[in-house]
Amino acid sequence: MKMWVAIILAICLSVSASAQQSPSILLFRNVDVFDGSRMIRHTSVLVRDGMIRAVGPEDTTAAQSAQVIDGKGKTLLPGLMDAHMHLGQFQVERFLKDALEFGVTTELEMWGSTPTLELRKKLQASEDPNLADFRTAGIGVTVPDGHPTQMMDKPTPFATLTPGADVQAFVDARIAEGSEYIKIIDEHLLPTVTKQQIEEVVTAAHRRNKLVIAHINTQAEARDCIDAGVDGLAHIPSDSPLAPDFARFAAEHHVFVLTTLTVFDSMAAATAKSSWWQEAPNLASHLTPSMQTILKLKMPPGFDKKERILYAEAAVRALHRAGVPLLAGTDAPAPGVPHGLGLHRELELLVQSGLKPTEALAAATSEPARFFGFHDRGRIAKGFRADLVLIQGDPSVDITTTRNIVGVWKLGIPYSRYSANAALSKPGSSPM
Numbered sequence: 001m002k003m004w005v006a007i008i009l010a011i012c013l014s015v016s017a018s019a020q021q022s023p024s025i026l027l028f029r030n031v032d033v034f035d036g037s038r039m040i041r042h043t044s045v046l047v048r049d050g051m052i053r054a055v056g057p058e059d060t061t062a063a064q065s066a067q068v069i070d071g072k073g074k075t076l077l078p079g080l081m082d083a084h085m086h087l088g089q090f091q092v093e094r095f096l097k098d099a100l101e102f103g104v105t106t107e108l109e110m111w112g113s114t115p116t117l118e119l120r121k122k123l124q125a126s127e128d129p130n131l132a133d134f135r136t137a138g139i140g141v142t143v144p145d146g147h148p149t150q151m152m153d154k155p156t157p158f159a160t161l162t163p164g165a166d167v168q169a170f171v172d173a174r175i176a177e178g179s180e181y182i183k184i185i186d187e188h189l190l191p192t193v194t195k196q197q198i199e200e201v202v203t204a205a206h207r208r209n210k211l212v213i214a215h216i217n218t219q220a221e222a223r224d225c226i227d228a229g230v231d232g233l234a235h236i237p238s239d240s241p242l243a244p245d246f247a248r249f250a251a252e253h254h255v256f257v258l259t260t261l262t263v264f265d266s267m268a269a270a271t272a273k274s275s276w277w278q279e280a281p282n283l284a285s286h287l288t289p290s291m292q293t294i295l296k297l298k299m300p301p302g303f304d305k306k307e308r309i310l311y312a313e314a315a316v317r318a319l320h321r322a323g324v325p326l327l328a329g330t331d332a333p334a335p336g337v338p339h340g341l342g343l344h345r346e347l348e349l350l351v352q353s354g355l356k357p358t359e360a361l362a363a364a365t366s367e368p369a370r371f372f373g374f375h376d377r378g379r380i381a382k383g384f385r386a387d388l389v390l391i392q393g394d395p396s397v398d399i400t401t402t403r404n405i406v407g408v409w410k411l412g413i414p415y416s417r418y419s420a421n422a423a424l425s426k427p428g429s430s431p432m
Contacts, residue, residue, distance in 0.1 A: 037379075094290050
């Protein structure tokens with residue numbers, strides 16, 4: 001389903017964005033706050049040295065030395081998290097900048113590469129305020145000639161799980177490379193893992209206290225993976241209307257699901273005359289060249305199936321009613337789904353599929369933090385990182401207001417957002 005390597009190769013433009021030095025103390029005053037689960041009205045948030053120090057009544061002593069930010073008519077969100085994306089090999093840092101442009105301060109990569117593993121190790125030693133933070137599955141688990149080997153040069157430049165292989169040794173090798181959770185590919189359009197192999201991978205990964213997430217397309221694949229004990233599904237099954245018992249089955253097995261509705265939405269929009277982003281106000285000036293390139297790409301022939309978004313949205317509705325945890329993910333940089341911006345479309349589609357706006361926001365903040373073991377982000381509370389997004393409006397009433405970004409902070413440091421208008425004002429400059 002994915003052909004993103006070719007897409008990434010096509011993206012060769014880069015626009016720099018730099019963070020400014022942050023004052024040691026920030027005070028957001030008279031601001032509505034989504035704290036990760038609920039709205040708190042007309043409150044204050046104090047930030048010192050990159051951490052949230054207080055939420056509530058204003059500390060008048062601290063206010064005297066703070067940079068005060070007026071929050072009237074605005075909402076402060078935790079830094080957003082994209083629970084399913086890819087960085088590829090050639091635009092790794094560019095994509096992490098694009099994420100930060102639209103308030104996505106943490107991303108979870110669901111298949112990596114040598115460059116992403118190297119960058120992850122580098123950022124562990126010294127975090128960069130100009131890049132979204134990320135975690136990676138590293139090289140996932142697939143079989144010879146399985147997905148995504150069809151997108152690679154031959155011979156395949158990574159290890160595959162062969163019949164009869166020592167599964168524990170295979171999983172341990174991925175962890176040694178830097179995989180922070182394990183991604184299995186179960187896609188029957190190509191050679192794929194057996195159910196027994198899935199079970200063995202789950203056992204091996206859980207022995208090392210690692211989550212296992214399974215890439216699936218169909219309900220049959222999803223059932224096999226859930227029954228084999230995976231922790232999460234990457235993608236909503238969208239091959240057919242959801243079976244009446246599927247949501248209950250998933251809930252009983254305590255699996256979470258990475259939604260990626262934006263991918264199915266992009267499939268449906270492949271033949272449309274205009275797209276959602278072209279009709280949304282106030283977006284054009286903040287679309288970086290790499291975002292614009294991705295937005296203009298169309299799904300290849302055979303993937304433009306409008307019914308899949310309908311099946312996927314109905315599946316989200318059923319899973320949500322059954323209490324299955326949903327984590328907002330985009331599968332960026334799929335055609336039409338750029339890093340950063342794509343997550344705001346995902347939030348809109350989740351609300352369209354039956355979630356309350358605050359539930360959709362939790363799916364992109366506190367829920368991925370909970371399931372992936374982040375104890376320092378995903379909420380606005382004392383002792384958490386000051387990864388913050390200030391928006392104009394109230395997303396609990398209209399989820400699309402998340403796009404109206406006033407400011408983005410990572411560890412309390414403001415991110416200088418890209419402006420196409422500013423780029424055009426420079427001699428010889430162009431947003432493309």
